[in-house]
Amino acid sequence: xxxxxxxxxxxxxxxxxxxxxxxxxxxxxxxxxxxxxxxxxxxxxxxxxxxxxxxxxxxxxxxxxxxxxxxxxxxxxxxxxxxxxxxxxxxxxxxxxxxxxxxxxxxxxxxxxxxxxxxxxxxxxxxxxxxxxxxxxxxxxxxxxxxxxxxxxxxxxxxxxxxxxxxxxxxxxxxxxxxxx
Numbered sequence: 001x002x003x004x005x006x007x008x009x010x011x012x013x014x015x016x017x018x019x020x021x022x023x024x025x026x027x028x029x030x031x032x033x034x035x036x037x038x039x040x041x042x043x044x045x046x047x048x049x050x051x052x053x054x055x056x057x058x059x060x061x062x063x064x065x066x067x068x069x070x071x072x073x074x075x076x077x078x079x080x081x082x083x084x085x086x087x088x089x090x091x092x093x094x095x096x097x098x099x100x101x102x103x104x105x106x107x108x109x110x111x112x113x114x115x116x117x118x119x120x121x122x123x124x125x126x127x128x129x130x131x132x133x134x135x136x137x138x139x140x141x142x143x144x145x146x147x148x149x150x151x152x153x154x155x156x157x158x159x160x161x162x163x164x165x166x167x168x169x170x171x172x173x174x175x176x177x178x179x180x181x
Contacts, residue, residue, distance in 0.1 A: 006040075007031075007035055007044055007045045007048035007049075008048035008052060010031055010035070010048075011031060011048050011049045011051075011052035011053075012052040012055065012060065014027045014031060015028075015053060015055065015057070016060040016061060019057070028049050032045050032046075072111050072113050073112050074113050075090060075091075075112055075113065076116075076117055077117065078116070078117045079116040079117065079119055080119070087112075087114040090112075091112060138159050139171045139172055139173050139174045140157065140159040140171055140174060140175075141155060141157055141158060141174075141175045141176070142157050142175075143155050143177060144176040144178050146178075149177050151177040152177055155177060159171050
């Protein structure tokens, strides 16, 4: 599917950034050859370039005034396909909050927005953005030594692990059989 606004927006951006007309025309020709390689119709590209060149530079470089943002209340939930309608249910019970005069002024139905938080994935569970205050501190994996533990006999103890590829992994947390994740 060919998007007609892409050539125009790219040409407009070139016209906004490049002030010198000869250099601008050179960049627009480069843009045209690139878009032709991307299988955009030449007529569409030419029309977009002409349209962008006809806009005065003062208009191109004028920033738009953004409308004032109103306060919104995000309804944040961890994404779960089984809980698709939880936002609608919460919004449905909003009239209960409106029975109180003080809460009625705080919670307006149009101020709620639905926001989904990504659930933890394997990478988030296994890594963390944590900087240790002592870089010389060493961590190790050890057995829990619980006589009923069925995992102790399989645990490799130590502070490093060498893979078959020769890569060495340094343990970044003290762990035992009882450690989570």
